[in-house]
Amino acid sequence: MAIARIVVNIADAASYDVRIGAELIEKLGGYLRDVNQSDTALVITDENVGPLYLGAAKASLVEAGYRALDITVPAGEGAKSVAVASEIWAAMADLKLGRDVLVVALGGGVVGDLAGFVAATYMRGVAFAQVPTTLLSMVDSSVGGKTGVNLDQGKNLVGCFKQPIQVCASTSALATLPEREWTCGCAEIAKSAVIDSDEFFFWLADSAEALARRDEGVVAEAIARSVVFKANVVAEDETESKGVRECLNYGHTLGHAIEALAGFGTFSHGEAVAEGMRFAMRLGAACVGTPTDVVLAQDELLDNLGLPALSWSAEPESVLDAMKGDKKVRGGRLRFVLPREVGLWEVVEIDDETVLEHLGAWARSKEV
């Protein structure tokens, strides 16, 4: 399989490469050496990924002349916390690491968001690289520089923008990814396709079965398409201040509320986002005239990707309250990313009464 190289060009930050290909962890050190001259690389990973890929990552870093250190955090959403970030800051200080250390995030989106946040804040900022090992982190979280941790009150409530110096996505690592995590990654690919274009959407609809059985060529193309889409959005609006990057939040207003209400880790991010996409489509149909065939086409796509409507329930009032923590809220009012059509989205302010009415209707639709 050829190695794809996609450049993320951001006006106010250094541009960087996203490499996508097989067995790239074995070449990691050399790739990072091209853009970084640190003596020490600190690999942050989790307890599932470490036993699988830390050895190869460190060997490659050492071969490229780095002193390679590592810290392992617990696996799962719970590690994306101030407490774990604080433990890493303290460990880095104990190791007397200076501003010239390179932090390498080896893992899924949890490790990437956490390690990126630590790198952004330790000594006011040190370099970091992303080595994503889940489908979700390859198609979405490793690109674009959103880093952070959760609070009990909600997702990603503390964090900052910190672009990596490079993203190295080794598709060989996907061989060990559990099925549930695979479908989570498919949710963010579907999100990108709905927001991007008919072309991406219909390609994905036609490729859903091959993607679900992890066909190598289709997987590589799905990752590349998603990264190109995200890189273009981020290049236009790095800090989500121009009204463009908000599109990447499609499905996340309800999705993040579900994750927080159920308790972090109960539902995965991808499962919750897929549910949020189903709800947003229905809001779209009611509020901006999204055609029924588009609503149903998204339902079918998510079904075929192994993401059926989620089995969860909560009082609409508590869901509304959780959604009020969303970063798109302005003046206390909820704003949703709604697709009018595939590839044509807008951010729409919706009053609480309407949201409550639709939350109730969505819950009732699942009772039958």
Ligand SMILES: NC(=O)c1ccc[n+]([C@@H]2O[C@H](COP(=O)([O-])OP(=O)(O)OC[C@H]3O[C@@H](n4cnc5c(N)ncnc54)[C@H](O)[C@@H]3O)[C@@H](O)[C@H]2O)c1
């Ligand atoms: N920064 C962003 O732009 C952005 C975008 C999307 C999602 N996110 C965040 O990403 C997180 C979700 O990321 P995720 O879905 O990768 O979850 P994750 O990092 O928790 O990984 C999922 C599970 O898979 C395991 N794992 C990882 N790679 C593996 C491999 N190759 N083989 C076997 N097991 C492996 C992990 O240990 C974990 O148990 C959420 O916190 C979400 O908010 C951030």
Ligand SMILES: O=C(O)C(=O)C[C@@H](O)[C@H](O)[C@H](O)COP(=O)(O)O
């Ligand atoms: O990169 C972005 O921008 C996104 O919104 C991508 C999302 O998939 C991701 O889940 C992100 O972490 C959400 O961020 P938040 O700003 O809603 O906390």
Ligand SMILES: [Zn+2]
């Ligand atoms: Zn997401």
